[in-house]
Amino acid sequence: xxxxxxxxxxxxxxxxxxxxxxxxxxxxxxxxxxxxxxxxxxxxxxxxxxxxxxxxxxxxxxxxxxxxxxxxxxxxxxxxxxxxxxxxxxxxxxxxxxxxxxxxxxxxxxxxxxxxxxxxxxxxxxxxxxxxxxxxxxxxxxxxxxxxxxxxxxxxxxxxxxxxxxxxxxxxxxxxxxxxxxxxxxxxxxxxxxxxxxxxxxxxxxxxxxxxxxxxxxxxxxxxxxxxxxxxxxxxxxxxxxxxxxxxxxxxxxxxxxxxxxxxxxxxxxxxxxxxxxxxxxxxxxxxxxxxxxxxxxxxxxxx
Numbered sequence: 001x002x003x004x005x006x007x008x009x010x011x012x013x014x015x016x017x018x019x020x021x022x023x024x025x026x027x028x029x030x031x032x033x034x035x036x037x038x039x040x041x042x043x044x045x046x047x048x049x050x051x052x053x054x055x056x057x058x059x060x061x062x063x064x065x066x067x068x069x070x071x072x073x074x075x076x077x078x079x080x081x082x083x084x085x086x087x088x089x090x091x092x093x094x095x096x097x098x099x100x101x102x103x104x105x106x107x108x109x110x111x112x113x114x115x116x117x118x119x120x121x122x123x124x125x126x127x128x129x130x131x132x133x134x135x136x137x138x139x140x141x142x143x144x145x146x147x148x149x150x151x152x153x154x155x156x157x158x159x160x161x162x163x164x165x166x167x168x169x170x171x172x173x174x175x176x177x178x179x180x181x182x183x184x185x186x187x188x189x190x191x192x193x194x195x196x197x198x199x200x201x202x203x204x205x206x207x208x209x210x211x212x213x214x215x216x217x218x219x220x221x222x223x224x225x226x227x228x229x230x231x232x233x234x235x236x237x238x239x240x241x242x243x244x245x246x247x248x249x250x251x252x253x254x255x256x257x258x259x260x261x262x263x264x265x266x267x268x269x270x271x272x273x274x275x276x277x278x279x280x281x282x283x284x285x286x287x288x289x290x291x292x293x294x295x296x297x298x299x300x301x302x303x304x
Contacts, residue, residue, distance in 0.1 A: 011202055012166045018062030020160075024284045025169040025272055026176060028161045030291060035157035038298045039150055044142050046302040047149040053294075054156055067163055075155055083148030087140055167199035168270040201250075208245045212238050 035054065039047050058068055162170070175192040182188045216238070223231040 011163060012199075013064075013067050013163050015064050015067060016062070018164070019283060020057070020061040020063060021164045022280045022283065023287055024280070025165050025173040027284055027287050027291070028165055029170070029173050029177070031287075032157050032161045034291060034294065035153050038295070038302060039153060042298070042302045044145050046298065047146055047153070050153050051149045054153060054160070058156070058160060061160070061164070063164060068160065071159055072156065075152060075159075079148040079152040082151055083144040086147045087136065087144040089140060089143065162199075167196055169272045170199060171196040172270040172272065197253075201246075204249050205246055208242055208249070212242055212245075 035050060039050060058072065061068075171192045174195055175188055178186065178188045178191070221234070223234070226234065
């Protein structure tokens with residue numbers, strides 16, 4: 001069963017038409033950059049807002065639920081798990097409040113710094129193993145929210161863009177953004193072609209990994225019976241074999257390209273049809289204005 005193909009992570013999926021598929025790919029990349037850059041030095045409110053916005057876009061995208069449901073579920077589990085782990089990490093306490101007057105002058109007055117602890121669990125002890133108290137304060141909760149929302153936003157925004165945009169459209173948009181650098185001799189066409197090959201190579205990597213996992217499953221390999229050292233050696237050997245197979249596929253692709261004379265198709269040939277036609281101009285205009293509005297909100301409320 002091709003279970004890896006049923007979880008399309010970073011792969012373009014052809015499906016029913018939707019408004020998200022018809023948006024200009026350059027606008028999609030601009031939105032992805034907004035999701036990637038604006039969380040930097042942003043507060044909790046802005047990061048939660050980005051995560052909720054991304055969920056709303058996913059639910060209202062019109063893309064088939066089977067395409068994004070499983071990757072979204074696994075990503076939510078990962079983000080929540082990392083957030084729970086970060087919740088109990090030791091976080092920096094605020095600096096102590098230093099008195100402006102000498103303690104001799106204010107004798108009899110007890111100066112107390114504000115307590116930031118919300119919940120204290122522990123100490124926990126099991127046999128000879130002892131774990132100190134787990135303290136939850138405002139800093140640890142903020143760290144957990146920032147970490148979980150950042151993982152979700154970075155991964156899901158890129159995945160949602162890739163499953164609704166063909167590799168050729170991504171390559172064309174990448175070349176369009178870097179066009180000014182071509183005036184100073186920057187190898188834009190070569191980088192665009194490498195990006196296209198990398199996006200095309202993702203299904204091949206997943207196919208090779210699936211074949212190796214099938215080989216292990218057909219031989220009824222049990223990691224529990226092998227032990228720690230044997231299991232680690234098996235995992236390393238499988239990783240080495242996966243790397244060898246990927247390099248072999250790359251060599252075969254290069255030989256096929258050279259056998260055909262190494263002549264590539266001009267980048268202008270990959271111009272998306274949605275841009276060539278004028279049916280989606282209002283949709284692109286609305287998405288562009290909404291992007292500017294969101295960026296203005298980041299400048300006003302992002303640091304909260």
